[in-house]
Amino acid sequence: MPSKSSARTAALTVAAICSTVSAVVFTSPAQADAVAVHDIQGGTRISPLAGQQVTDVTGIVTGVRTYGSSRGFWLQDPAADDSPATSEGIFVFTGSTPTVAVGDSVKVSGTVTEFVPGGASSGNQSVTQITKPTVTVVSSGNALPAATVINSRSVPDAYTPAGDSAAKGSVNGLALQPKKYALDFYESLEGMNVKIGSSRVVTATDPFSELWVTVKPYENPNRRGGTVYGSYSSQNTGRLQIQSLVPTATQPFPTANVGDTLKGTTEGPLDYTQFGGYTLTARTLGTVADGGLKRETTRKQARDELAVATYNVENLDPTDDSFADHAAAIVNNLRSPDIVSLEEIQDNNGAKNDGTVAADQTMRKLVDAIAAAGGPAYDWRSIDPVDLADGGEPGGNIRQVFLFNPARVSFTDRAGGDATTAVGVTKANGKARLTLSPGRIDPAGEAWKNSRKPLAGEFVFRGKTVFVIANHFSSKGGDQALHSQYQPPVRSSETQRHLQATAVNAFVKDILAAQKSADVVTLGDMNDFEFSETTKLLESDGALWSAVKSLPKSERYSYDFQGNSQVLDQILISPSIRRDCDFSYDSVHINAEFADQISDHDPQVLRFEP
Structure with a gap:
């Protein structure tokens, strides 16, 4: 099989090429004026305004991505609605290095699109974005919206509903039930400022500056700190990928093994990526505490074994x-x-x-x-x-x-x-x-x-x-x-x-x-x-x-x-x-x-x- 690095490099190249074309296409020419972020996100995975122009969408910048093929920033409206299914955050795809800063209050006009990391053929979920944006900074240095806590109490034990058979098994059109299903819970927070507390590492740091933690320490654990996958019908819902918004050239990503702890608070926008799905893109990254994991040694075979x-x-x-x-x-x-x-x-x-x-x-x-x-x-x-x-x-x-x-x-x-x-x-x-x-x-x-x-x-x-x-x-x-x-x-x-x-x-x-x-x-x-x-x-x-x-x-x-x-x-x-x-x-x-x-x-x- 190809090495992980070669497969990932090839896929990232494809993602870069497809960053403007791997979107769900909508043809509605209508313009939606005076809408909030939660109106754009809606109560399903697909925006009800996908394909439409929106004007003066307001919010506070919670994260800026200045590297890679998907440059842009996240904004969040601090004036939340009363629906737990509608996210208050959204990614603004600029394509080039954004000129905004965390804490800026902004108004954004542009086109609502649904971008599928990895392309539609991957089967991945889509990310609701505003593309081709016009951005106006209203003020700077504002307090960020309070981060939503992701922990063992907030993440449901059930992983996902079954897809709609009329839609080839897709869950895209289903109403989100964030209190019932983990994937719905994460989707309801797409683009929002979220945080986790000290969490155990369940996949070691990889060459692409990523690691995985679990916010459910008692979910199918093994004695060495990992989370065991034991059946198709019993997914581990506490798994979450961690990346950093700080370029590694500025701040090297921490090296962690399974069983280590990502201590303290890790906070930033919740993204959805090609390689891992829902991902906390950390603006503030916890520190790694060594769990002391050692490589195993088996016993020597006996003379007659x-x-x-x-x-x-x-x-x-x-x-x-x-x-x-x-x-x-x-x-x-x-x-x-x-x-x-x-x-x-x-x-x-x-x-x-x-x-x-x-x-x-x-x-x-x-x-x-x-x-x-x-x-x-x-x-x-x-x-x-x-x-x-x-x-x-x-x-x-x-x-x-x-x-x-x-x-x-x-x-x-x-x-x-x-x-x-x-x-x-x-x-x-x-x-x-x-x-x-x-x-x-x-x-x-x-x-x-x-x-x-x-x-x-x-x-x-x-x-x-x-x-x-x-x-x-x-x-x-x-x-x-x-x-x-x-x-x-x-x-x-x-x-x-x-x-x-x-x-x-x-x-x-x-x-x-x-x-x-x-x-x-x-x-x-x-x-x-x-x-x-x-x-x-x-x-x-x-x-x-x-x-x-x-x-x-x-x-x-x-x-x-x-x-x-x-x-x-x-x-x-x-x-x-x-x-x-x-x-x-x-x-x-x-x-x-x-x-x-x-x-x-x-x-x-x-x-x-x-």
Whole structure:
């Protein structure tokens, strides 16, 4: 999958291009005179005056954005109406650096528009704005309207109403119920001056100067400070993204890890952004108090235990400076597993798109770094993909790789495996065996179009064969956000993952049909949750079981996205492993919760006695 930074950069470029065109278009030519901000905002998500000219809209400037592609300012009318559904704040899009200051009393004339961050195809909600403005400063140095408090008491527990089926599931036309639904509550405050008190950080500071907090400290917490995402029907409503209105060149954004506290008052206008939805754009930013989060270390496997791990190393190629850190993580935090399924190993020149597909230099550099860190002399097996056929960062040719310790486990090599030849299952002497090792599962199948093909291999540990299938399912790119105007959001990316899960499940069934007692480990970055339909399809007919479900619900996560600690990386086991109950599972939290992460995924480790 593309790195977060490259995906975000591309999207920001699109947002800049679309800043004046990704709006809901209205054709009404009428002019609305003498209206207040709450008249513009109305009681739904779409302004009743969208597309109309408004004159002399008054208010106090509560925030100024002088950077990025969406420059402008927020104004708020201190003379509020008596409806909790109508916001008293609005964003004025100037396009260039505004000439107003916080505390100015202004009159604004312009056109009411509905701007959709990310474009209409994203499914995001729209932001009500005044565009092409004429601004008159009436006075300066005025007191700001009192900030509305966002806390555990004010945010409802229910997340959102279901969308209107007559409007393709959109909530845009529904009357806001801010006392009943969290998304309605936030929408009723769009553009208004809001504040939070000391709040726990639930997603670490990212490279784009953002972090996430929760205003509901008791909402699905885990012991390390995060908020666990446990089902589609139970959203974490206390999550809120925090940005700063002060350019980082003037005041660096604070660095925070999960479990830290953003202390004191954080105050500013409530915005809605492409990457995160409702966002407190801080005029006053709290300070970070260290929560003391430490990277975890799993236990060492016993002599008769086989340790199998999965680790997404996020587009690793020879130009990266993270090899020593990854090596230290494998040796020290994972305690040198016997077998590691590595995801996102790139070819020898990374994203350079010149036809290179070999990754031997990438792997040699990693293996050498592990040895230098005091780890074993690992060997590895993989299959180079067809150029540009497996998705991910263009030119990177990411693939899965088996890393293994030959002092503890041996790999059964059977020649013939290549990028386009499908591995099969045969039976010999009453035992299952692969026709190719390593081999790729159904590489020409529709399920794997522009996606990573599963890598299957046979290993022998203490005289017993273990089948391992390394996976990296298609990403969630293209899915509508949790805060989408469409409720429930459409998860379009699931279609391919469901095909992939069905194909892997069928392959595992082939192994079990040849040998009912076969030990099969299916693992990797599944890009889906343990409660998802993707996982259910992998587990179909009892062929596999996701071992992360052996952990308490509060400990089930390998990834942190928009304030949700969630499962994307999984290790699934065949009935023979599960039946013996002689296994242990550990999600080793070394990356996802930290601002200085070397990957955005946490590795997973399974230990069992074959």
